[in-house]
Every structure is written in C-alpha cells, then in structure tokens.
Amino acid sequence: MRYSYFPGCSLEKNAHAYHQSTLAIAKPLGLELVEIEDWNCCGATEYISLNLMAAYALVARNLAIAARTDGLKTLVAPCSACYLNLTKVDKTMGEYPALAKRVNTALAEAELAYTPGSVKPRHLLDVIYNDVGCEALAAKVTRPLSGLRIAPYYGCFIARPGYVKVDDTEFPTTLDHLLKALGAEVVDYPMKATCCGGHMTQISEATGFDMIRRLVKGAADREADLIVTICPMFQLNLDAFQGAMNRHFSTAYHIPVLYFTQMIGLALGLSMRELGIGEELVDSRPALSRIGSEMAAAAAAEPRRARKDDKTLPMPAPLKQA
Amino acid sequence: MTAATAEASQAHASSATAFMQEVVAKTPGGETLIKCIQCATCGGSCPSGPDMQHTPREIIALIRAGERERVLRSNTPWYCVSCYYCTVRCPQEIHITDLMYTLKRMAVQAKLYDDSTAPDFSKTFIMWVEDFGRAFELGLMGVHMLKHNPFGAFKMGDMGFGMVSKGRMAFTPTRIKGLQGLKRILAKAKELEVSA
Numbered sequence: 001m002r003y004s005y006f007p008g009c010s011l012e013k014n015a016h017a018y019h020q021s022t023l024a025i026a027k028p029l030g031l032e033l034v035e036i037e038d039w040n041c042c043g044a045t046e047y048i049s050l051n052l053m054a055a056y057a058l059v060a061r062n063l064a065i066a067a068r069t070d071g072l073k074t075l076v077a078p079c080s081a082c083y084l085n086l087t088k089v090d091k092t093m094g095e096y097p098a099l100a101k102r103v104n105t106a107l108a109e110a111e112l113a114y115t116p117g118s119v120k121p122r123h124l125l126d127v128i129y130n131d132v133g134c135e136a137l138a139a140k141v142t143r144p145l146s147g148l149r150i151a152p153y154y155g156c157f158i159a160r161p162g163y164v165k166v167d168d169t170e171f172p173t174t175l176d177h178l179l180k181a182l183g184a185e186v187v188d189y190p191m192k193a194t195c196c197g198g199h200m201t202q203i204s205e206a207t208g209f210d211m212i213r214r215l216v217k218g219a220a221d222r223e224a225d226l227i228v229t230i231c232p233m234f235q236l237n238l239d240a241f242q243g244a245m246n247r248h249f250s251t252a253y254h255i256p257v258l259y260f261t262q263m264i265g266l267a268l269g270l271s272m273r274e275l276g277i278g279e280e281l282v283d284s285r286p287a288l289s290r291i292g293s294e295m296a297a298a299a300a301a302e303p304r305r306a307r308k309d310d311k312t313l314p315m316p317a318p319l320k321q322a
Numbered sequence: 323m324t325a326a327t328a329e330a331s332q333a334h335a336s337s338a339t340a341f342m343q344e345v346v347a348k349t350p351g352g353e354t355l356i357k358c359i360q361c362a363t364c365g366g367s368c369p370s371g372p373d374m375q376h377t378p379r380e381i382i383a384l385i386r387a388g389e390r391e392r393v394l395r396s397n398t399p400w401y402c403v404s405c406y407y408c409t410v411r412c413p414q415e416i417h418i419t420d421l422m423y424t425l426k427r428m429a430v431q432a433k434l435y436d437d438s439t440a441p442d443f444s445k446t447f448i449m450w451v452e453d454f455g456r457a458f459e460l461g462l463m464g465v466h467m468l469k470h471n472p473f474g475a476f477k478m479g480d481m482g483f484g485m486v487s488k489g490r491m492a493f494t495p496t497r498i499k500g501l502q503g504l505k506r507i508l509a510k511a512k513e514l515e516v517s518a
Binding site: 169 | 427
C-alpha cells in the first residue's frame with residue numbers, strides 16, 4: 001500500500017523518534033510512505049490566531065503539492081495537529097467556495113492550485129488500524145508486550161472535531177484495540193481524549209502544568225507503566241515538561257511516554273535503537289524491562305543516578321556531635 | 323420613551339448587530355452563532371475554563387449584546403486550547419473553537435488585549451514559519467522566553483539541556499526550497515484577509 005507522507009515540523013526534530021519508528025515499522029507492515037516534496041509547516045494553532053486566509057493558504061500549499069503527486073491521493077500525517085489542519089482546510093474549502101476561491105488566488109502566486117476533496121488526509125493511526133488491521137498486526141507480533149500496563153492516549157484531534165470520522169469524539173477505542181493486538185494490558189484511562197494543554201505551558205504555567213498533572217496522575221493512579229500516544233505535542237508536554245510539572249507541584253511522578261509506532265516496532269521485534277527509544281526524557285527502560293531481556297539489559301547498563309534526597313538543597317552535611 | 327432615548331437604544335441595537343455580524347462574517351461557519359441557547363455545555367466541557375474570565379457561553383452572550391470591548395479584552399480566547407470539546411458537544415453545532423480564533427484575530431487587530439504573552443507566542447511562531455517555511459522550536463522558545471520570562475529560561479534549563487542532549491532540539495531552522503513562492507502566497511493571502 002502506497003501513500004503520500006507528511007511528517008511535519010515536530011517529527012523533524014523534537015518528535016524525531018516518532019518519524020524514525022514510523023519509517024521502521026512501515027516496511028514490515030507493508031506500507032510505503034512517500035514524503036511529499038518541499039512541504040511547509042501547517043501553522044499549528046498559531047497561524048489561524050493571527051491570519052485566517054494566510055493560515056488556510058499555508059496548509060493548502062501542502063495539499064496542492066500532495067495533489068500533484070501521481071496516483072497517491074491519500075496523505076498520511078502522524079502528527080495530530082498537522083492532521084487536524086489538513087482535514088480542516090480540505091473540508092472548509094469544500095464547504096465555502098468563496099473561501100476556496102481566495103485560497104486558490106493566493107496559491108496561484110506560486111503556480112499552485114487545490115481542488116477540495118482531491119487529496120484525502122488521514123492520520124497514521126487510522127491507516128494502521130483500518131488498512132493494516134489488528135488481526136494482521138497480531139499475526140506479525142514476535143515479542144508480545146504482555147505484562148506491560150499501558151494507558152492509551154489519543155488527545156484531541158483524532159477524535160475532534162471529526163472533519164473525517166475516525167473514532168468516537170468522547171471515548172475513542174482504536175488505539176486500545178491496536179495495543180491489545182500487540183499483547184499489552186490496556187488500562188481503562190478515562191483521560192484518553194482530554195486535552196494536554198497544547199502550548200499552554202508557554203502562556204500560563206499554572207494552567208499548563210495543571211493540565212499536564214491531571215493526565216500524569218490519571219495514568220499513575222491506574223498503575224500504568226507508561227502512556228502510549230499518537231500526538232507529538234502531548235509527548236512533548238508530558239515527557240519534556242514532566243520534571244518541571246513535578247517541581248511545580250512538589251510531586252514525584254515518573255510516567256514515561258512513548259509513541260504507538262515505537263510499541264508496534266517493539267512487538268515486531270525491532271531494536272530500541274531502530275525505534276528511537278531512549279530519546280524520551282522520562283526514562284522508559286525500567287518499564288520496558290518487563291517485556292524482554294534486551295530491555296532489561298539496557299535498563300541495567302545505565303542505572304539512574306541516585307540522589308540521597310530529592311527534596312533537599314545541596315548543603316554540607318551537618319557536623320557530627322562529639 | 324422619548325425620541326432621544328429611542329434613538330440611543332436603536333443606535334446601540336444596530337452597533338450590537340454590527341459587532342455580531344462582523345464576528346459571523348469573519349468565522350467560517352459563524353452563521354451558527356445565532357442559534358446559541360445559552361445552555362453552557364461549552365463552559366462545562368472546557369479544560370481551561372476555570373482560568374477564563376468569561377466562559378464561552380458568556381462570550382457568546384456578550385457578542386450578542388454588542389459588548390465589543392469587553393469581548394476583545396477578555397482572556398478567554400487566549401486560554402482556549404483548541405481541544406474542540408465545546409464544538410462537538412454543542413447541541414446547536416456552533417463552531418465555538420473557530421469563533422475563539424476569530425476573536426483572537428480581532429483582538430490583535432484592535433490591539434485590545436491586556437495580556438500580551440499569548441499573542442506574542444503566536445507571532446513569534448509564525449515569524450519563523452514565514453521566514454523559513456518550517457517551525458523552529460529553539461528559536462520560538464528562545465525569543466519568547468527572552469521577551470517575556472528571561473528568568474524562566476533558568477528554570478527550564480534542565481529541560482532544554484535534556485532536549486539538546488537527546489538530539490531533539492535543532493540549532494538552526496530548516497529552510498524550504500520554495501520559500502519565495504510561499505512568501506508570495508502568504509502576502510497575497512493577507513491582502514485577501516477580510517470577511518470569510
């Protein structure tokens with residue numbers, strides 16, 4: 001199965017592990033992902049906050065480039081924000097011809113044009129769940145993830161607003177089924193579609209950290225070993241900001257966050273290095289040591305540096321009384 | 323009612339309608355706004371609602387009342403996290419998230435926002451996109467922190483160090499090949515930016 005592929009800016013760097021693991025599992029799953037040429041940023045949620053037409057034109061340029069790619073009308077995006085913007089612009093241009101006309105006037109400046117509906121943007125989860133399927137996936141598993149308690153996290157955009165209907169808006173289940181097919185124990189995680197705050201840590205720390213805390217606490221309360229996600233923004237928020245959040249609330253949560261493509265890769269027997277495992281800031285190796293000797297060895301090779309007491313400042317030890 | 327008060331109330335009513343019409347015109351799907359039944363499902367669904375000055379329901383009521391300045395000064399749109407819970411749960415199918423984007427754009431245009439951090443974050447984000455074609459995280463965080471929270475950079479130091487040491491932070495932005503074309507597209511799109 002061949003598809004056009006839109007990695008997006010996050011996957012270039014901060015979510016590089018997502019990109020790497022996606023490409024690593026593509027071949028064993030029989031997916032051929034052709035990266036569209038010279039794509040640009042989708043604007044996230046920022047561009048539309050300042051300019052409507054420019055935000056639409058920015059995304060439409062990518063759609064126009066994808067439409068030019070011969071024979072490949074499905075554009076796969078692993079990043080949830082890119083997926084949202086691609087579906088939003090395609091759908092809105094279709095519904096509002098006057099808007100579509102303006103977008104095309106702007107695109108004409110670079111000899112591009114886009115007819116709404118000519119490209120079908122889809123999320124990578126949708127493609128793996130519906131085109132590969134759980135049964136085919138389960139048949140390929142060589143290293144079952146049994147014994148691993150996973151909290152599945154979908155985030156907002158695969159579920160809502162649903163320009164393309166993939167899963168339930170309130171309680172999605174596709175990722176649950178995929179992870180079960182890999183042999184994992186899937187935790188009942190009610191926050192699976194609750195917002196992680198997006199860029200909120202940069203706008204208001206108090207608000208942003210609290211949104212992160214709810215999700216980490218939810219997973220910890222249900223004794224999940226790790227959270228598995230489909231969204232780079234969530235991974236950044238819960239992984240990179242987990243330390244800052246812990247300091248903010250004086251908590252000591254340690255919940256690693258991996259991408260679902262990394263879990264599929266592990267179950268298919270790929271190595272941690274091939275999947276970019278180890279690039280996360282909250283170490284996942286202690287949790288992964290439950291599923292295999294390779295993981296246990298990796299966890300043992302580099303023990304976490306022990307500190308006497310996390311709560312105290314580095315101070316000279318008190319003098320012993322004579 | 324005297325002629326003067328009747329005239330004043332009529333003037334108020336027409337300015338209220340004008341504000342509402344402007345909001346509707348600038349929002350794809352904005353025509354649904356008129357259907358709001360003030361049920362407050364939106365506010366109850368909002369994950370950042372507790373920190374908003376007005377819930378989305380109150381914002382819609384204020385728009386209908388023509389309270390232009392109060393609406394555009396409110397922190398509400400800037401605390402919207404774009405999770406779309408309100409939009410999918412609204413029994414009247416109002417595009418509330420898109421309404422919040424419209425209010426952000428109008429507030430920036432009218433320079434009517436008290437807290438400048440959020441609009442500046444968006445501006446810095448798109449500055450890199452417009453100059454290179456792709457987002458640039460280190461540049462975004464760096465510029466934003468220096469402008470608004472220089473001491474916060476120390477607090478976030480270990481996180482930044484972690485990201486760099488794990489190879490997850492680029493030091494230079496990626497420039498796309500068709501940047502000149504993209505710039506022309508965006509310039510033209512901005513010319514066409516009026517009602518949707």
